[in-house]
Amino acid sequence: MQIFRRSDKSPLAEWWRTVDKGLIAAALILLGAGLVLSLAAGPAAASRIGYDDPFHFVYRQVVFAAAAAVVLVASSTLDEMWARRVCAILFILCFFMMAALLMFGHEAKGATRWLRVWGTTFQPSEIIKPALIVLSAWLLAQREKFPAGPWAVIAFAFYAVTVGLLLLQPDVGQSALLTVGFIIVFFVSGLPWLWASGFVVGGAGLGWSLYTLLPHVRQRVDSFLNPTQNDTYQIDRAREAIERGGFFGVGPGEGTVKRVLPDAHTDFVYSVAGEEFGLVMLALLTLMFAVISIKGVMDASRHQDTYRRAAGVGLYAIFGLQAAVNMAVNLSLIPPKGMTLPLVSSGGSSLLGSALTLGLALALTRKQPESSLAHLRHA
Amino acid sequence: MMSFGRPREDVWGPRRARVVAGMLALVFIVIVGRSAYVSVNGPDHAASAAPSAVAAATRRADIVDRRGELLATTVPGWSLAANPSAIWDAGEIANELKTVLPKLDLIGLTTQLSDRKRQFVWVQRGLTQEEKDAVFSLGVEGLQFVEEPRRVYPRERLAGHFLGYTNIDGEGLEGSELAFDARLRAGGEPLKLTLDAGVQFVIEEELEKAFVDFDMKGGAGIVVDANTGAVRAVASWPAMDPNRRGDQSKDIRTNRALNARFELGSIYKPLTVAAAMDTGVLKVSDRFDVSAPVKIGAALVKDPHPLPNAKSVTASDILAYSSNIGAALIAQRMGVERQQDFLRSLHLLGGQSHEGPQTASPLTPEVWDATAMATVSYGHGISVSPMAFAMTYSAFANGGNYVPPVFVEQGDGAKIEKSQVMSAETSAEVLAMLRRTVTEGTGKNADAQGYEVAGKTGTAEKPGPDGYDPNRNITSFAAVFPASRPQFVVLVVLDEAQPRTGDQRTAAYTAATIAGKVIARAAPLLDVRPVLAESKVEAASLRVSEATTP
Numbered sequence: 001m002q003i004f005r006r007s008d009k010s011p012l013a014e015w016w017r018t019v020d021k022g023l024i025a026a027a028l029i030l031l032g033a034g035l036v037l038s039l040a041a042g043p044a045a046a047s048r049i050g051y052d053d054p055f056h057f058v059y060r061q062v063v064f065a066a067a068a069a070v071v072l073v074a075s076s077t078l079d080e081m082w083a084r085r086v087c088a089i090l091f092i093l094c095f096f097m098m099a100a101l102l103m104f105g106h107e108a109k110g111a112t113r114w115l116r117v118w119g120t121t122f123q124p125s126e127i128i129k130p131a132l133i134v135l136s137a138w139l140l141a142q143r144e145k146f147p148a149g150p151w152a153v154i155a156f157a158f159y160a161v162t163v164g165l166l167l168l169q170p171d172v173g174q175s176a177l178l179t180v181g182f183i184i185v186f187f188v189s190g191l192p193w194l195w196a197s198g199f200v201v202g203g204a205g206l207g208w209s210l211y212t213l214l215p216h217v218r219q220r221v222d223s224f225l226n227p228t229q230n231d232t233y234q235i236d237r238a239r240e241a242i243e244r245g246g247f248f249g250v251g252p253g254e255g256t257v258k259r260v261l262p263d264a265h266t267d268f269v270y271s272v273a274g275e276e277f278g279l280v281m282l283a284l285l286t287l288m289f290a291v292i293s294i295k296g297v298m299d300a301s302r303h304q305d306t307y308r309r310a311a312g313v314g315l316y317a318i319f320g321l322q323a324a325v326n327m328a329v330n331l332s333l334i335p336p337k338g339m340t341l342p343l344v345s346s347g348g349s350s351l352l353g354s355a356l357t358l359g360l361a362l363a364l365t366r367k368q369p370e371s372s373l374a375h376l377r378h379a
Numbered sequence: 380m381m382s383f384g385r386p387r388e389d390v391w392g393p394r395r396a397r398v399v400a401g402m403l404a405l406v407f408i409v410i411v412g413r414s415a416y417v418s419v420n421g422p423d424h425a426a427s428a429a430p431s432a433v434a435a436a437t438r439r440a441d442i443v444d445r446r447g448e449l450l451a452t453t454v455p456g457w458s459l460a461a462n463p464s465a466i467w468d469a470g471e472i473a474n475e476l477k478t479v480l481p482k483l484d485l486i487g488l489t490t491q492l493s494d495r496k497r498q499f500v501w502v503q504r505g506l507t508q509e510e511k512d513a514v515f516s517l518g519v520e521g522l523q524f525v526e527e528p529r530r531v532y533p534r535e536r537l538a539g540h541f542l543g544y545t546n547i548d549g550e551g552l553e554g555s556e557l558a559f560d561a562r563l564r565a566g567g568e569p570l571k572l573t574l575d576a577g578v579q580f581v582i583e584e585e586l587e588k589a590f591v592d593f594d595m596k597g598g599a600g601i602v603v604d605a606n607t608g609a610v611r612a613v614a615s616w617p618a619m620d621p622n623r624r625g626d627q628s629k630d631i632r633t634n635r636a637l638n639a640r641f642e643l644g645s646i647y648k649p650l651t652v653a654a655a656m657d658t659g660v661l662k663v664s665d666r667f668d669v670s671a672p673v674k675i676g677a678a679l680v681k682d683p684h685p686l687p688n689a690k691s692v693t694a695s696d697i698l699a700y701s702s703n704i705g706a707a708l709i710a711q712r713m714g715v716e717r718q719q720d721f722l723r724s725l726h727l728l729g730g731q732s733h734e735g736p737q738t739a740s741p742l743t744p745e746v747w748d749a750t751a752m753a754t755v756s757y758g759h760g761i762s763v764s765p766m767a768f769a770m771t772y773s774a775f776a777n778g779g780n781y782v783p784p785v786f787v788e789q790g791d792g793a794k795i796e797k798s799q800v801m802s803a804e805t806s807a808e809v810l811a812m813l814r815r816t817v818t819e820g821t822g823k824n825a826d827a828q829g830y831e832v833a834g835k836t837g838t839a840e841k842p843g844p845d846g847y848d849p850n851r852n853i854t855s856f857a858a859v860f861p862a863s864r865p866q867f868v869v870l871v872v873l874d875e876a877q878p879r880t881g882d883q884r885t886a887a888y889t890a891a892t893i894a895g896k897v898i899a900r901a902a903p904l905l906d907v908r909p910v911l912a913e914s915k916v917e918a919a920s921l922r923v924s925e926a927t928t929p
Contacts, residue, residue: 047518188395233465233498242417262465262520279418283411290407294400301396313396317403324406331413 041265068355075359126353137311173337242274249278293320315361456529466521479513593876605776640762644839647758654721676749699820710756735786776865827899829909834858836886854886
């Protein structure tokens with residue numbers, strides 16, 4: 001798409017030339033799908049929660065989708081240095097917010113993840129994820145310039161405190177996702193195999209202790225493994241909705257799952273899509289996430305700069321994995337995680353967080369003549 | 380300090396990234412595959428909408444009367460269930476539900492909804508459309524509607540006892556719903572009863588009016604086609620609305636026409652006369668002295684109201700003025716064995732077998748000696764259901780045949796299970812005596828003009844703690860009409876009728892009156908044309924009454 005001439009050296013023209021426009025289009029399609037699905041699930045949720053205006057969640061979704069689009073484009077224009085600075089600032093802000101949450105957070109559904117800001121709730125863990133990924137990638141890349149520094153240990157410390165705060169909330173799903181993202185960053189940055197096995201053993205140990213120590217984790221896992229004894233109500237209804245939808249769905253507005261599931265507009269929006277629009281919509285959504293994450297990771301893999309490559313791979317990976325986890329829950333493949341569908345689910349922090357994740361990934365993986373030149377210099 | 384050797388990044392860097400891309404691709408392939416499997420390979424989509432198996436069952440067949448009028452049908456209905464594990468605040472939801480479903484037990488419901496371990500509890504079953512809409516617009520979580528077909532009886536109390544009802548799962552519990560359960564469950568064409576909703580309405584309304592006049596405890600009314608056994612009306616008072624099912628007392632739910640037994644009294648006398656005449660031990664011209672009580676066995680038989688010319692009465696007089704002495708003397712002529720054989724041939728000693736709701740089995744004398752023979756001759760010491768008794772009079776209307784009751788309309792040419800119990804001559808002679816009982820004797824109040832009612836009153840004292848109680852009666856009237864070309868049998872039974880005017884508690888003033896009114900109103904509905912020849916004045920007045928009868 002030749003909108004700006006090559007000779008145009010303005011920042012906007014520069015951005016347009018170097019950013020992955022296909023991924024932006026895919027992200028906008030997902031935001032659009034989110035709007036359509038908020039029309040389906042929003043009114044039911046609004047009436048259930050008791051808002052007078054049935055379109056409460058629809059208006060919210062419009063506002064946040066627009067904001068997410070702005071965040072997405074704006075953050076994709078950052079250069080690598082500003083991306084890092086923004087992440088550092090966000091990390092510190094969110095870190096303190098999460099610490100504050102533990103003292104006076106807004107408790108909902110057995111977990112303290114939301115902070116009331118301006119009359120609405122804000123979930124800092126959605127923002128801290130991309131920030132941590134970028135910072136760890138940068139820290140680990142410093143090994144190349146300053147091999148003497150304990151960069152891996154510092155990165156691990158950042159990761160440990162963040163996951164520690166998440167576990168205290170407790171938010172096991174996000175902790176697991178962040179852990180996988182961190183391992184990917186480590187892996188792409190040159191993690192030795194010894195460390196990899198250490199992580200796996202440590203992760204298994206952590207998982208087991210979570211299962212034994214935290215009752216709500218145990219209940220979720222138990223109910224998944226042993227459906228007759230425990231509550232699999234949500235994922236059963238979700239799967240049934242997708243079954244009912246069949247190939248083409250029961251039709252817009254004809255769905256029933258949105259009336260029975262409390263989280264239909266957030267965590268279970270995938271089933272709403274499956275029920276009303278069928279497999280066609282599910283395939284489209286999955287394809288969009290697959291394209292964004294896989295093409296993104298491939299884009300990032302071509303970068304010679306370790307920082308950009310690791311950060312890009314990590315960001316695209318957590319974006320895609322979060323979507324995959326959410327869809328897997330809806331399909332009764334894994335126990336409920338309390339994880340939203342990026343860019344699609346209702347919920348401000350989630351929308352902005354996933355837009356930021358994708359925007360930073362786009363920014364860091366923009367085509368860069370410098371890095372190709374750097375590659376030539378190395379040769 | 381930990382350190383890493385400088386990695387050869389340009390070799391493994393892109394490769395490791397591609398490993399991540401490959402993993403992601405794998406994950407998404409699994410997701411797409413699972414999505415396709417779940418949506419295309421799921422269970423039957425329509426069936427999965429409702430978790431209950433009830434919804435998928437065949438629609439229970441309707442019940443209609445002989446003219447096709449709808450008496451029982453199945454309509455879509457909903458029941459409200461809750462999933463306590465999906466409910467955050469049980470008390471709040473219970474309170475909200477109580478505002479639209481006032482019958483709910485608030486404390487019990489709150490307790491049920493608080494049990495987070497459960498995933499399914501019924502909140503209320505059998506919701507109306509309005510209730511469903513009201514619950515729906517509450518918009519609270521954790522509730523679901525289960526579609527459950529609901530059985531309704533659009534005519535409400537009409538034939539309520541006979542129709543019976545189903546339980547909430549659509550299984551017949553009482554009456555026809557129980558008796559024809561298999562047929563109704565199979566679905567398909569409506570079950571067409573022999574009942575005539577119009578006649579049924581008449582008899583139920585007359586029983587209701589009788590309550591105003593006589594303050595009785597209970598009652599029953601039956602109209603039967605004497606030639607086919609087709610039951611055109613079978614009513615029990617107090618009436619029951621099957622739509623209300625369980626919330627009615629046992630007294631109301633009792634079907635007095637089929638499931639209660641009564642000592643019906645003097646309406647047995649025509650049976651005694653017929654049995655004797657048919658064996659040849661009694662002739663129309665035979666005369667009896669009934670002026671003094673007679674002792675037969677241990678029983679001293681008396682007549683509460685002395686007959687005119689009591690020293691020399693015929694069988695016809697004995698019926699017309701209802702002489703217990705006469706009936707006992709006739710019974711004495713034929714003996715116990717003939718009496719039992721005859722009553723057995725009329726299925727009054729048990730062994731009634733017919734399709735549809737069954738009748739109460741009779742209570743007969745334990746020792747059938749001379750004493751029992753004497754009392755049974757005028758209807759004491761033997762208890763049967765009104766339905767069973769009504770069928771015996773069909774023999775006076777169809778030339779001497781017993782026909783079992785038929786509740787389901789038969790196709791043309793269906794075989795009628797007749798059995799000859801008396802000769803056509805006997806049948807005709809007793810019928811003539813019954814007509815005289817109405818024109819001259821105790822049955823005058825039953826004489827619906829133009830319909831040539833032939834019938835017999837029956838007044839039986841109810842057994843009390845100290846023998847029979849003269850203040851508590853079963854009054855009855857059994858009739859055949861029209862006498863010149865008999866077609867229908869009518870039986871009215873009133874339990875403890877108490878006339879407010881006068882002191883007459885006998886059937887002549889209670890059951891006979893009701894039977895007359897029933898016949899006057901029901902005959903036109905049964906296509907019986909009135910006989911207009913008796914006199915011009917009568918004919919004129921009849922036209923007027925016909926015009927005013929609804």
